[in-house]
Amino acid sequence: MGSSADRIKDIGPQPQSFDIERATKENTNYRSVAWSGRYLQVTLMSIPPGGDIGLELHPETDQFLRLDAGKGRVQMGAAKDKLTFEAEVSDGWCVLVPAGTWHNITNIGSTPMQVYTIYAPAHHAPDKVQATAAAAAADKDDEPAVWSVQSKHAPDKHG
Numbered sequence: 001m002g003s004s005a006d007r008i009k010d011i012g013p014q015p016q017s018f019d020i021e022r023a024t025k026e027n028t029n030y031r032s033v034a035w036s037g038r039y040l041q042v043t044l045m046s047i048p049p050g051g052d053i054g055l056e057l058h059p060e061t062d063q064f065l066r067l068d069a070g071k072g073r074v075q076m077g078a079a080k081d082k083l084t085f086e087a088e089v090s091d092g093w094c095v096l097v098p099a100g101t102w103h104n105i106t107n108i109g110s111t112p113m114q115v116y117t118i119y120a121p122a123h124h125a126p127d128k129v130q131a132t133a134a135a136a137a138a139d140k141d142d143e144p145a146v147w148s149v150q151s152k153h154a155p156d157k158h159g
Contacts, residue, residue: 010127041122055159070113
């Protein structure tokens with residue numbers, strides 16, 4: 001997966017199978033959408049040392065994240081200035097974020113933190129690739145597909 005030709009191609013709500021651990025470890029982009037279904041989405045993330053996923057809250061979305069490489073510090077809480085849950089995670093660990101919870105994962109290691117995440121419903125445009133966190137923040141064309149089933153909730157919040 002070192003080149004874009006090797007990247008997992010999001011084929012939308014069609015049957016798909018791939019080696020998610022290999023794809024996650026080989027992903028070099030901040031975010032790369034690997035699969036978009038009608039009800040959930042899989043993204044691959046690479047967070048550089050000292051970087052983070054970004055403090056955020058999904059009002060009506062539970063989220064699953066798994067580290068396949070690296071070391072991170074998870075913080076979660078009811079308010080962005082009251083992150084009462086904290087844990088260190090590494091290869092093989094998962095993070096379960098309840099809907100309505102502020103959360104962030106910071107890379108506290110010396111190598112990239114390789115993560116995959118599952119959202120339900122989808123949060124990003126199918127097959128979207130964002131090389132850096134700054135590119136993701138500046139992206140104004142990153143809405144889920146019209147065929148995805150979305151809840152009628154307030155938008156996500158970012159810290």
